[in-house]
Amino acid sequence: MKDLHTFLWPPAETARRHGPHDRIVMSSRVRLARNLRDFAFPGWAKKLERMKVLETVRPAVESLPEMKDSFSEGMDNFTVLDKQILVERHLISREHAAKSAGSGLVLNREESFCVMINEEDHLRMQALRPGFQIREAWTAIDRLDSALEKKLDYAFDAELGYLTACPTNLGTGIRVSAMLHLPGLVLSEQINPIIQSVNKLGLAVRGLYGEGTEALGNVFQVSNQMTLGESETIIVERLEKVMSQIIEHEENSQQTLLEKKPKVVFNHIGRAYGILANAHSISSKETMNLLSLMRLGVDLALFPGEERSLVDELFLTTQPAHLQKQFSDKLSAEERDIIRADMVRGRLKDVNRPFVKPPGAAN
Amino acid sequence: MLCSICNEKPATVHLTQIVGDKMQKLDLCEDCAKAKGVNDPAGFALADLMLGLGASQEIEQAVGGVETKCPRCGFAQADFKKSGRLGCPECYKTFAEGLAGMLKTMHKGTRHVGKVPEALRASREQSDRLKTLQKKLEKAVKAENYEEAARLRDEIREMSERPAPPRNLTR
Numbered sequence: 001m002k003d004l005h006t007f008l009w010p011p012a013e014t015a016r017r018h019g020p021h022d023r024i025v026m027s028s029r030v031r032l033a034r035n036l037r038d039f040a041f042p043g044w045a046k047k048l049e050r051m052k053v054l055e056t057v058r059p060a061v062e063s064l065p066e067m068k069d070s071f072s073e074g075m076d077n078f079t080v081l082d083k084q085i086l087v088e089r090h091l092i093s094r095e096h097a098a099k100s101a102g103s104g105l106v107l108n109r110e111e112s113f114c115v116m117i118n119e120e121d122h123l124r125m126q127a128l129r130p131g132f133q134i135r136e137a138w139t140a141i142d143r144l145d146s147a148l149e150k151k152l153d154y155a156f157d158a159e160l161g162y163l164t165a166c167p168t169n170l171g172t173g174i175r176v177s178a179m180l181h182l183p184g185l186v187l188s189e190q191i192n193p194i195i196q197s198v199n200k201l202g203l204a205v206r207g208l209y210g211e212g213t214e215a216l217g218n219v220f221q222v223s224n225q226m227t228l229g230e231s232e233t234i235i236v237e238r239l240e241k242v243m244s245q246i247i248e249h250e251e252n253s254q255q256t257l258l259e260k261k262p263k264v265v266f267n268h269i270g271r272a273y274g275i276l277a278n279a280h281s282i283s284s285k286e287t288m289n290l291l292s293l294m295r296l297g298v299d300l301a302l303f304p305g306e307e308r309s310l311v312d313e314l315f316l317t318t319q320p321a322h323l324q325k326q327f328s329d330k331l332s333a334e335e336r337d338i339i340r341a342d343m344v345r346g347r348l349k350d351v352n353r354p355f356v357k358p359p360g361a362a363n
Numbered sequence: 364m365l366c367s368i369c370n371e372k373p374a375t376v377h378l379t380q381i382v383g384d385k386m387q388k389l390d391l392c393e394d395c396a397k398a399k400g401v402n403d404p405a406g407f408a409l410a411d412l413m414l415g416l417g418a419s420q421e422i423e424q425a426v427g428g429v430e431t432k433c434p435r436c437g438f439a440q441a442d443f444k445k446s447g448r449l450g451c452p453e454c455y456k457t458f459a460e461g462l463a464g465m466l467k468t469m470h471k472g473t474r475h476v477g478k479v480p481e482a483l484r485a486s487r488e489q490s491d492r493l494k495t496l497q498k499k500l501e502k503a504v505k506a507e508n509y510e511e512a513a514r515l516r517d518e519i520r521e522m523s524e525r526p527a528p529p530r531n532l533t534r
Binding site: 045142160161162226232 | 448
C-alpha cells in the first residue's frame with residue numbers, strides 16, 4: 001500500500017497552486033455520478049455486491065492513462081484520521097469518509113482527478129482545478145468518463161439519462177461547483193441578497209464542506225442543483241456566468257469598502273492579525289474566520305511581500321485532522337487549540353503587522 | 364399452457380400490458396383471473412400481479428393492494444421514503460409513475476438532454492430521426508400532400524428495417 005502522506009502534496013505546495021481569479025475562486029470542481037447497469041446502488045446493495053462493484057470499477061479506473069501512478073485504496077484501509085484529512089483536502093465527501101469495506105478511492109498523482117467508488121453511486125468522479133476553471137474541469141472529466149464508458153456498462157436510460165441512486169442527480173449526473181472566498185460581500189452585508197438571487201437561479205450556495213455546513217472563513221460553495229432536462233454545457237455556461245457576476249460583485253464590494261469604510265476594513269484585518277499572531281489558544285473555527293480576513297489583507301496589499309499561499313497553507317494545516325497528523329492523534333480539543341495557536345504564532349512570527357498608508361498619502 | 368398463478372388449471376385469460384415500450388405478459392386460468400379482479404379493469408394492474416408471482420403469500424397481499432416492490436432488487440416505495448435513494452437502476456422503471464411528478468418539480472425537464480454514451484448515440488439519433496419523420500408524415504397526410512407522405516413512408520420503412528444498433532437501450 002502506498003503511504004497516503006507521502007503521496008499527498010504537502011500543504012505548502014497545494015497552497016501555491018495557481019489558477020485564474022484565484023484571489024476569489026479558490027478551486028473549481030466538476031463531478032459526474034455514474035452507476036453500473038446490473039448492480040444495486042451502494043446504499044441498497046449487500047456487502048458482497050458492493051465488493052463486486054469495487055472489483056469491477058477499480059481496475060477500470062486505474063487503467064486509464066490519466067490515472068497512471070495513482071493512489072488507489074479500499075476505504076477499509078484508511079484510519080479515521082486519514083479519511084478526515086482527505087475531507088479537509090476536499091478530495092472526498094464526508095459521506096465517503098464514513099464508508100469502509102466495499103468502497104474505494106482512486107486519486108491521481110496531480111490530485112486533479114479523484115474517483116470515489118461506492119459513495120452514494122457506484123462512481124463519483126471528479127476533476128479538480130485551482131482557481132476559476134469549471135469549463136476546463138468539465139472537459140477533463142468528460143474525457144475521463146468517455147474513456148471509462150468503454151470499460152464499464154453504465155446504467156443509462158434513453159429518456160432519463162444516467163441513472164443515479166438519488167433522483168436529484170438523474171440525467172447528466174453532473175455537479176459543477178467552485179469554492180469562493182467572499183469576505184467583501186460578508187463585511188458589507190451584501191452576501192444574503194446575493195445568495196438569495198443565486199438560489200433563485202436554481203443554484204445552491206453552501207458552506208466549506210458542502211451540504212449542511214456553515215460558511216467558515218467566508219468561503220462559499222456555489223453549485224448547480226438540477227441535472228435533468230439541460231445539457232452539461234448549458235449548466236457549465238450558466239455557472240460560469242453566475243460566478244463571473246459574483247466575482248465582480250466581490251471585487252466591487254472590496255473596492256467600495258476601502259473607499260467608504262477603510263477604518264472598518266483595517267480594523268477587521270488588524271484585529272485578525274493581532275489575535276492570530278499573539279493567541280495562545282484558538283479554535284479551528286475562529287482560526288478560519290480570522291485567516292479569511294488576513295487573506296483579504298494580503299489581497300489588499302496590507303502585508304507587503306507576503307503571498308496568499310501563506311494563508312491558504314494555514315487554512316489547511318490548522319484543521320483538526322491535519323493538526324493531529326502533524327503532532328499527535330491523541331490530542332484533546334483543548335490541547336489542539338493550544339498547539340494550533342503555537343503553530344500559527346510561529347508561522348506569523350516574521351510577518352509584519354498590516355501596513356496601512358497614513359491618511360492623505362498619495363497613491 | 365398452465366395458469367401462471369396456480370400452475371394447475373389451463374390458462375384461458377391472456378393478458379398483455381404495455382408500459383412505455385416494455386411489454387409484460389401473463390396467462391391465467393379463469394378462477395385466478397376472477398380472484399385477481401382481472402375483469403374489473405379499473406382495479407387491476409398487471410405489474411402488481413406480476414410482482415406477487417412466486418410467493419403465494421405475496422399474492423394474497425397483492426389482492427389487498429400491497430405496495431410495489433422492484434422485481435430486480437426488492438426495493439419498496441417505503442424504503443424510498445426512508446432514504447430518498449432508490450435501490451437499483453431498474454427501480455426507475457418500477458417506480459416510474461411515482462417518480463414522474465417528483466422529477467418535474469425537481470429538475471428543469473423530465474427528459475435527459477446532454478451526454479449519451481457513445482455506444483448508444485447512434486441508436487438514440489436514429490430514434491429521434493424516426494420521431495421527426497413520423498411527425499412530418501402526419502403533417503403531410505393532414506395537408507393531403509400524398510406525394511410527400513409516400514416519400515416519408517418509404518424513408519421510415521427503410522430506417523426501421525435497418526439492422527439494430529450494437530447495444531440496446533435500457534428501455
